[in-house]
Amino acid sequence: MQAEVLALTRDMSREEWLRARQKGIGGSDASVILGFNPWKSAFQLYVEKTGGLIEEIDNDAIYWGNVLEDVVADEFTRRTGKRVRRRNQIFRHKDHDFMLANIDRDVVGEKALLECKTTNAFNYDAWTDDNIPPAYICQLQHYMAVLDYEKAYIAVLIGGQKFVWKEIERDDEFIELMIEHEKDFWENHVLAGVPPEVDGSDSASELLKQMYPEDNGETIMLPSDDAETLIEAIESIKAEVREKQALQKEYENKLKLMIGDAQTGVTPKFEVHHKTFERNSIDTKRLKQELPDIAEKYTKQSTYRRMTIKQVEVNE
Template identity: 50%
Template sequence: MGIKAQVLKSTADMNHEEWLETRNKGIGGSDAAYIAGFNKWKSPVVVYMEKVGEVPKASPSNEEAAYWGNVMEETVAKEFSRRTGLKVRRRNAVLQHPEHEWMLANVDRLIVGKNEGLECKTASEYLKDEWDGEEIPMAYLLQCQHYMAVTGADAWWIAVLIGGNKFVYKKVERDKELIANLIEIEKEFWEEHVLMQVPPEIDGSNASSELLKAMYPDAESESETELDGEADKLLEALEQLKKEEKELKERKSEYENRLKQQLGTFEKGFSNQFIVTYKNQERKSIDTKRLKKEKPDLYEEYAKVSSYRTLRYKEAK
């Protein structure tokens, strides 16, 4: 049984801008984990902004990572074929689910002679533990299930080059229940948010914080506004969290101090379950106050000005 997906558009002669425009006509495999809340690098609201064409330009560091991921894709695919004996081929098209037209897939490779595909990845050495044993990062697991949903494939392979010197490949079997849940989540996101032009709620992820900084970098001087009824609830919740945070910090400090007391002048200690160290460390830093006073010209030459906005609140009188 072959791949069932329809072809939305060929990517053979498509430039990057056209590709971005096409993928924003629906939900792709890499969007799945973001929408489901399983990826810290991008939140549902950022995906929404991309789909409606309002997202700020990607940072150079993100573009660099994407560039090298694309460059290494061919290397990873060839190594996968060499190690498994499975032949792979490109599918130069944006594929579309036969029933859910908003469900798209731009797959890396298809396995020749099988109803299966291949996703090629590169990963940092710092993330190697995420690939131990049978483990696959949830974001990539959902991406593979999304591709199987779109194409009707029975399985999807994932191959990853970790730290530039460790190669791992694993097979992901089709999970009908997971696919059904994924379709439901994506359908709600597309129909209730993107098509209705209603953004999902901002969450506490770094991605949402970065998006807000990019959207509203500067405050209009002396400007004021009335906040809605939800603001008081949020502020009351923040006040409660601030009290709890203070209590937790004090408790944390107490527990650390009790351990320091037990260690005394010893650098390392052992419990039944843990190894504890209490080592001497040195850190060099610039005395900026002295530098500014004694060498003001040098201070001004190397001083760096950062612009940012700080959220503060106090009870109205």
Template identity: 50%
Template sequence: MAMNQNAIHTLNMSRIEWLQERTKGLGGSDAGVVLGLNKYKTAFELWLEKTGQVEPQEIDSEAIYWGNEMENVVAKEFEKRTGKKVRRANFMFSHPNFPFIKANVDRMVVGESAVLECKTASAYLSKEWEGDEIPATYLVQVQHYLGVTGKEKAYIAVLIGGNRFVWKEIERDEELINMIFEAEKHFWTYHVEQNIPPELDGSSAAEQYLKEKYAMAEKDKEIVLPSEVKDLIEQYEQIKKDADLIKKAKTEIENKIKSELKEAEKGIVDSFIVTWKNQTQQRVDSKALKEKFPDIYQQVLKETSFRKFQIKEAK
């Protein structure tokens, strides 16, 4: 399926210019976040980035270097294993009808209507790649690319644990592409352009957002909360009880394992390594400092202000 493309040449772009261009829309790696499939970033965190309220988290130059190097390794190995040829795209593509939907494709496959996405994965995640399996966030990423570029298929190649290479073919799925684009259009036009936050989640970014937005409470101000807050409070109390049970269960298991380790610092079973090591920390004894050096103690005191959240039942 051919599709007209709007594209920006990226070959001579600096890293900063490339990152700035990315903030103007949603790329393939954002698709899984918008759909709630990404384990490492939430839609709320993405909204903060795209509205310029926080700087996008950028990895250091060393990580960028090795990321590019491993992308090259994976692409070259794909060529060896398949006999296909690939080339860099050197363009940031945009959907012709929705310019905020963008695509930064790793490689184009020569002589085919296809793209190649290159990945590396930890050995601990190898089960996610067994058989025909592809992590959901990567599947929507490549379908996003197919939707933007108009290509018919994608290949995804991954180096797992540094010593296992896997590649898979992914056919264009029009229904999934439409679903992805509908979610992205809603996210961009409703949340980003109108600056309306997505539903708050449990991320530290959401917590920080509320902390900064409502830093100071109006003394003695009291409001009647909407009735649905009672359901949230009941959920909150139940989760607290469950958390206590989980903590006890976790401690019980830890104790049983520790009793097997005894004086050993390390234990091995199957593919798991368990350690119970001695560690030493040095901390200021504030009580002793206050008693022995009261003047110095007063000089180093630091006042902090915060809003304490608490739920208790009225009597």
């Protein structure tokens, strides 16, 4: 089944390419929807697809990934003997028009594609033996679904020194489940204008900071039932955390008493270190008193928002 060509990408700017991706779900979006992406939440993806925000363009990782893509593709050809070619197009699934694909390379003579990646040395373990990060498995299965391909290859340059390539077979059972989830996200969230539940991920927290960086000074009425349920849950968790922290502190103090003035205490299973460290810090209070001009010159002002919760007293 031949995929349709949605757009040509050869002369697109990166911003134009990002805007084109808002017209559907791409390969890197699949892992977000399926919950396998550690860098982005479904809530952020919804905001991007509905036009609220698009990915930052000035990103070193993106820049070097693009620069080194040719290097990775050439090395794949050198090591495997398989020829590859660029496909400067955004493809759309023949039956599911919300599914898009913008692949790095086709593999000549096969119904297969090549995805080129770069990563830092700290991620080496994620690529050992038969391992492939789950987010990339989702991406490749998505591409195979859109293009009706039988297999995919992925090649990665790790830390600028280690090169790995792997072959991934098409998994129709996985693809069927993935399409079901992608269709639900596209139709019941993006098209319906209903955001998915916001979660506690760093991605969601950072997005909310970007969306609402400063307050406007107004007071609004919150939906009582939902807001108070959340507030009561937060307060309950805070109480549990304080209790656990107090218990942790008690246990730490008991260990400190056992160690005394020694540096290290040992058991057959553990080592406990209670070392002495020195720390130098600037006395900002004295600096502001004695050298106010210098203190002001080197003071950097920033803004942030802090949430506090206060019980309201109701007069009977």
